[in-house]
Amino acid sequence: MAGRNGRTVRDLRRGNRTAVLQRLYFDGPLSRFELGPATGLSSGSVSNVVAELIADGLVEEAGSVDSDGGRPRILLRVAPGSGHMIGVDVGETRVRIGLFDLTLTELARTERPLAQARYEVDGIVGHVRDGVAEVLAGAGIGPERLLGVGVGVPGIVEHTPGTGAVVHGQTIGWDAVPLERLLRDGSQLPDTVRYFIDNGARTLGQAEMWFGGGRGARSAIVVLFGSGVGACLVTPEVEHGRAVEWGHLTVRVRGRRCRCGALGCLEAYAGAEALLERWREEAGGSGPEGADEETALAAMLAAAYPTEGDAADPGALAVLEETAEYVGAGLSDLINLFQPERILIGGWAGLQLGARFLPAVRRHAAAYALRHPARKVTVGLGGLGPDAVTVGAAILPLADFFARGGRRAGPAPEDPSPARGSALIEPVAP
Numbered sequence: 001m002a003g004r005n006g007r008t009v010r011d012l013r014r015g016n017r018t019a020v021l022q023r024l025y026f027d028g029p030l031s032r033f034e035l036g037p038a039t040g041l042s043s044g045s046v047s048n049v050v051a052e053l054i055a056d057g058l059v060e061e062a063g064s065v066d067s068d069g070g071r072p073r074i075l076l077r078v079a080p081g082s083g084h085m086i087g088v089d090v091g092e093t094r095v096r097i098g099l100f101d102l103t104l105t106e107l108a109r110t111e112r113p114l115a116q117a118r119y120e121v122d123g124i125v126g127h128v129r130d131g132v133a134e135v136l137a138g139a140g141i142g143p144e145r146l147l148g149v150g151v152g153v154p155g156i157v158e159h160t161p162g163t164g165a166v167v168h169g170q171t172i173g174w175d176a177v178p179l180e181r182l183l184r185d186g187s188q189l190p191d192t193v194r195y196f197i198d199n200g201a202r203t204l205g206q207a208e209m210w211f212g213g214g215r216g217a218r219s220a221i222v223v224l225f226g227s228g229v230g231a232c233l234v235t236p237e238v239e240h241g242r243a244v245e246w247g248h249l250t251v252r253v254r255g256r257r258c259r260c261g262a263l264g265c266l267e268a269y270a271g272a273e274a275l276l277e278r279w280r281e282e283a284g285g286s287g288p289e290g291a292d293e294e295t296a297l298a299a300m301l302a303a304a305y306p307t308e309g310d311a312a313d314p315g316a317l318a319v320l321e322e323t324a325e326y327v328g329a330g331l332s333d334l335i336n337l338f339q340p341e342r343i344l345i346g347g348w349a350g351l352q353l354g355a356r357f358l359p360a361v362r363r364h365a366a367a368y369a370l371r372h373p374a375r376k377v378t379v380g381l382g383g384l385g386p387d388a389v390t391v392g393a394a395i396l397p398l399a400d401f402f403a404r405g406g407r408r409a410g411p412a413p414e415d416p417s418p419a420r421g422s423a424l425i426e427p428v429a430p
Contacts, residue, residue, distance in 0.1 A: 013049075016041060017405035020049045021058065021078065025103075025402075029062040029075035050076060058082045058102075058406045078102055083401060084141055087394030088128055088151040089200065089387075091348070092227035092272070093292045095124065097131035098390045099139050102147075102398070104211075108135040109390075113292075119154075119172040125182045133188060143189045147408065148397025150196045152203035152389045153179065154228060156245070165197035171228055171259040171267070194409060196396035199243035200224060203392030204346050204382070205232025206241060210395060212383035213344045220342040221334050222382065224389075225350030227273045227293055228259065229266055229330075235338060247271065249333060251326055269326040272297050272349040275319065283315020297352055305356055324357055328364025331379065335365065339373040346382030347389075354381060 019039040024030055030038065035046045053059040060079040064072040083102040088095065092114075099108040112127040128151065136143055155169030164180030180195050205222035208214040214222060219235040229247030247267035248260055255264030256274065268274050272293050279285035279300055288299055303313035304320050331343055343365075345351075345358070358381065366374045382388055400409065 014405035014407075016045055016049050017053065017407075018402055020046065020053065021402055021406050024059060024076055025078050029077040031065065031073035031075055033073055035076075053406060056082075056406065080105060083147045083398075084145050085147050085394040085397045086132055086135065086149040087203075087390040087392070087396075088131070088149065089203075089389040089393060090124060090128075090151065090153045091200070091389070092118070092154075093294055093348075095127040095131060096387070096390050097128065097135055098387070098394065099135040099141065100391075100394045104391060104394060104398070106387075107141070108138040110134045110138075119169070119174065121174065121177055121179075121182070125179075128183060129187060143193060146189065146193045146397075147401045148194045148196050149183075149189070150198075150203065150393035150396030151179070151183075152198060152200035152393040154200055154230070156243070157198050165195070167197070170261070192408065194397065194400075196393075196400065198393075198396060199230065199232075200389050201230030202232045202241055202243040203396065204389045205234060205243075205392065206395045206399075207384050207388040207392035208344050208346065208382050209234055209241070211391070212388065213380060214342060217341045219338065219340045220344065221338060221340045222344045222346060223331075223334075223350070224347035225270065225272065225345060225353065226347040227349070228271045231334070233334075233338060233340075235340070246330065246334065249330060251329060266326060266330045270323055270330065275323055275349075276300065278319050278323075279316055283313070283319055285313060285316050285319075294348055294352070297349060301352065301356070320353075320357070321360065324360035325364045327357075328361045328366075329368045331361065331365040332368035332374070335369040335373050335377055340377055343377060343379045344382045345380070346384070348386050351381065351386060 019041065020035060023035060023038045027038065032046050032050055036043050039046065050059060058079055059076050062075045062077040064074050066072055080101045080103045085100050087098050087100065094114055095112040097110050098106050100106055110131045112131055132149060153167050153169065154172050155167050155174060158166045158168065160166050163178045167174050167177045167179045169177070180197055183195050201224040204224050208222045209220065214220040214234070221231055221233050223231040223246065231244050231246035232241050233244050234241045248258065248262065248265045250264045251266045251269060252264040256268040257263055258265035258268040276293065276296050285300065285303065288295060291299065300316050304316035306312055334343065362379050365379060384391060
């Protein structure tokens with residue numbers, strides 16, 4: 001039966017289970033007494049929901065604390081082994097796959113280096129399938145125990161009826177690739193285990209907003225610097241997060257050609273691939289022979305900022321200083337448009353550039369942005385390191401599980417479920 005607002009009794013029970021699970025997940029262990037004010041539920045509702053969750057194996061006791069004159073209060077927590085998720089980061093130099101328990105403790109991982117033809121579709125699909133099988137076998141976890149497999153990819157992800165997630169990755173040569181269908185075809189996973197596919201910058205944003213430098217912020221932008229450049233926007237109006245193609249904002253009219261084919265994109269100046277090309281073309285620099293991008297960028301940084309007593313490579317230093325200005329100018333557009341509380345820089349290249357890069361980026365962002373929003377924003381590094389995209393990808397099925405009140409999904413529907421379209425739960429205050 002539906003109420004005046006259209007919500008049924010089943011909806012209310014699911015919402016109550018979600019509220020209790022989230023509080024225990026982010027703030028637990030908590031007692032039943034503490035869960036009441038934390039969730040806004042009555043003591044009777046808390047008791048009923050907790051009893052259900054314990055019976056389902058999702059919540060367990062975690063010791064006790066003394067109360068004021070009464071019996072000790074039993075503490076409750078989410079049971080780590082009651083569910084498992086896999087997170088996949090389809091990156092520029094490797095595919096990284098991690099298996100996590102319900103509390104996002106990593107149980108197993110594997111990495112598959114990408115060859116020269118790094119974004120060949122069949123190769124990526126094979127790496128993901130093989131990696132999923134490897135981490136499950138390594139941890140001794142049966143596939144039926146998975147809540148889902150989250151995958152972070154470059155490009156725009158469109159969820160379509162029938163086909164599922166389709167990836168439009170112009171910079172990597174993917175034109176409407178039906179990735180979800182390709183992963184499902186020939187998969188050893190049961191039909192009840194779904195794939196949750198989204199843009200890698202958005203999965204990075206999810207991880208930082210749940211557990212990293214974005215926690216507690218109402219509005220934040222998390223930018224990803226790798227071979228290319230992307231961003232995830234979270235505001236009160238877009239509380240579930242949205243990937244934005246920030247790397248293809250034009251920063252120089254008739255400038256360098258970007259991987260997308262256009263001229264003057266930020267990615268053509270600030271992405272690691274373009275940065276290394278500029279070092280070679282404009283300054284005659286070169287990294288170690290045959291090195292991948294991560295190794296080559298590390299060599300460029302070492303040349304620009306050598307150890308004490310060595311001379312800096314002026315060409316490498318000039319390219320990095322110019323790149324800092326481009327990045328700062330690009331951040332100023334985000335500041336002016338969205339006025340966020342925080343901007344967090346992540347991705348393997350962003351973390352490598354790190355502290356040396358940040359003061360100049362902050363200075364240029366403040367110079368190019370309007371004064372009022374620039375005074376209110378903080379610009380810093382993400383807090384979760386190079387595994388943040390993998391963790392964020394694993395959050396996709398976890399968030400869907402929470403949205404369902406801790407109930408496992410059935411076989412994938414023909415149309416994407418609402419939970420899949422808004423998998424990022426609202427950031428939780430610390």
